[in-house]
Amino acid sequence: MGAVRAWVVSEPGPIDSRPLRVVERADPEPGPGEVRVRVRACGVCRTDLHLAEGDLPPHRSATVPGHEIVGTVDARGAEAARFDLGDRIGIAWLRATCGRCRWCRSGRENLCPAARFTGWDADGGYAEHAVVPEAYAYRLPPALDDVHAAPLLCAGIVGYRALRRAELPPGGRLGIYGFGASAHVAAQVAIAQGAAVHVLTRSAPARELALSLGAASAGPADAGPPEPLDAAVLFAPAGELVPVAMRALDQGGTLAVAGIHLTDVPRLDYARELFREKQLRSVTANTRADGDEFLQLAAALRIRPTVDPRPPRRGRPRARRPRRRPDHRRCGAGRLRGRAA
Numbered sequence: 113m114g115a116v117r118a119w120v121v122s123e124p125g126p127i128d129s130r131p132l133r134v135v136e137r138a139d140p141e142p143g144p145g146e147v148r149v150r151v152r153a154c155g156v157c158r159t160d161l162h163l164a165e166g167d168l169p170p171h172r173s174a175t176v177p178g179h180e181i182v183g184t185v186d187a188r189g190a191e192a193a194r195f196d197l198g199d200r201i202g203i204a205w206l207r208a209t210c211g212r213c214r215w216c217r218s219g220r221e222n223l224c225p226a227a228r229f230t231g232w233d234a235d236g237g238y239a240e241h242a243v244v245p246e247a248y249a250y251r252l253p254p255a256l257d258d259v260h261a262a263p264l265l266c267a268g269i270v271g272y273r274a275l276r277r278a279e280l281p282p283g284g285r286l287g288i289y290g291f292g293a294s295a296h297v298a299a300q301v302a303i304a305q306g307a308a309v310h311v312l313t314r315s316a317p318a319r320e321l322a323l324s325l326g327a328a329s330a331g332p333a334d335a336g337p338p339e340p341l342d343a344a345v346l347f348a349p350a351g352e353l354v355p356v357a358m359r360a361l362d363q364g365g366t367l368a369v370a371g372i373h374l375t376d377v378p379r380l381d382y383a384r385e386l387f388r389e390k391q392l393r394s395v396t397a398n399t400r401a402d403g404d405e406f407l408q409l410a411a412a413l414r415i416r417p418t419v420d421p422r423p424p425r426r427g428r429p430r431a432r433r434p435r436r437r438p439d440h441r442r443c444g445a446g447r448l449r450g451r452a453a
Contacts, residue, residue, distance in 0.1 A: 114139040118239035120174040124166035131164045132238075135174070140235070140243045142189035147246045149183030149201060153421075154237035155262040156180075158292065158349070159205070162373045163232060171233050178237030179205045179230035180265040182258045186241075194246045200258075202250040202407075203242060204265040205229050206397055222273075222397040229397075250403055253411035263293050263417045264410055265403070270370060271298035271347075272406040274395045277368040278343035280307055287311075287341040289333055289357050290348025291318035294370060297410075297417050298345060300325055304413045310337040313348070321418060336360055345370055351377040354392070355385050363388035370395040 115136050122133045142148045160177040162168045181203035185195045195201055209216050209224035216224050230236045230244065252261050271294035280286050283306045288295050291313040299309050303326045311322035312333040319330035329338050333353055340362035346353055346369045354377045357367050369392070380386055409415075 116140075116240040118176045118235070119178075120176055120238075121164050121170060122174065124164060124170060126165060127161065131166075132177075137239075140241055142187050142192065142243050144190045145192055145245055145247065146189040146243050147185045147192050147195055147201070147249065148187040148241055148243045149181065149203065150186045151181055151183045151237050151240060151242055152200075153182045153258040153262040154178040154180060155266065155293070155419075157205075157263075157266045159266070159372050160231060160236075160238075167373050168232070175231065176235035176237070176239050176242075177231040178239075178242075179203065179232075180262045180267070181230070181237035181242055181244075182252065182262050182265070183237075183242065188246075192246050195249070195251070200252055202252050202261060202265045203230055203237060203244045204248075204250065204269060204398075204403055205231075206400065206403075207234055207248055208245055219399065219401070222399050222402075227397070248400065250400075250407060253407060255411040255414070256407070259419055259421050260417055263419065264297065264407065264415070267293035267417070268297045268410060268415070269398045269403045269406050270294055270395065271345075272301060272409070273398045273402045274298060274345045274347075274368045274370040275302060276402075277366075277393050277395050278345050279366045279391075280343040282306065284308070284342035285310065285337075285339055285362075287337050287344035287357060287360055288322075289313070289344065289346045289353050290350070291315065291322055291330075292347060293417065295345070295347040296321060296325065297415060298347075299327060300415050301409065301413060303327070304415075308339075310339070310341065312337065341365055344368070347371065349373050349375060351375040354378070355380055358385035358390060358392065361390050363390065366391040366393060368393045368395050372397075 116139050119132045125131045185199045207230045208228040209221040210226040286302050286307045286309050288311050291311050308328040311327045311330040322330040341360050344357045344367045349371050351374050
């Protein structure tokens with residue numbers, strides 16, 4: 113067996129403490145029904161940062177993060193026949209489900225109690241090789257190049273599910289709170305489908321990006337949108353924005369809260385923030401059907417995430433921790449690494 117380089121979460125903590133370190137590991141071998149890919153690009157998702165910083169409790173020690181993976185199949189396990197050697201595929205957050213529970217049987221596998229996730233329950237893409245059950249990998253449309261396809265595999269898919277959960281009507285008015293990786297992809301989808309998108313974020317550069325993508329308006333979250341909203345999606349992990357967004361909804365509107373981590377939500381005022389049949393919903397991961405549908409739509413609509421490509425770290429692993437590390441202030445813009453480590 114050969115050796116590969118990988119980044120692992122050594123001891124979760126603040127990003128400034130550099131919780132990731134470079135290690136050398138045995139090359140992973142695919143098991144039955146699995147394929148191995150040589151990683152060509154892997155995105156940095158906010159969930160990876162939550163894991164590294166300790167907001168999400170680790171499910172195993174020294175996990176390799178990364179679940180926005182684009183690579184080419186270079187090995188197949190027994191009974192793996194869905195992909196050929198050399199095929200370009202994507203690996204996303206959802207890695208396995210039981211297939212037997214009532215959630216799986218009703219098309220809601222994202223709620224499966226036995227679900228497993230890439231970069232949390234099993235090693236992810238901050239490495240030269242990654243292994244995945246072939247049933248949970250995606251065949252990528254040729255129109256999506258490696259670097260721009262990577263963030264679509266989580267930020268894009270989850271953002272798309274959040275749009276669906278928000279029940280945005282055709283030609284409706286959508287509010288987006290926070291404007292990072294998922295948000296700026298979801299905004300492009302909504303705009304391409306005829307919605308008026310109002311972006312609300314404290315980041316001035318993010319507001320500029322939103323306007324350049326065709327948003328109808330962009331301003332600070334506490335200023336409120338210029339018109340009542342039919343639907344809204346909260347991408348920022350800030351619970352204090354929930355009542356703000358609920359007040360901005362028109363009657364019958366829906367707020368979908370995306371993301372795996374959220375700070376505490378203040379007490380809601382029923383009359384101002386819930387009455388008149390407003391709805392508050394959460395978003396939990398995605399189904400494979402969401403992913404297949406979104407990736408085809410992204411190719412058709414020519415969705416282009418904003419990315420900041422970075423080359424992989426060169427040289428042999430050392431005892432000290434790497435100098436470069438994910439920057440939570442830039443993660444939302446879709447920062448990428450080619451092959452982590």
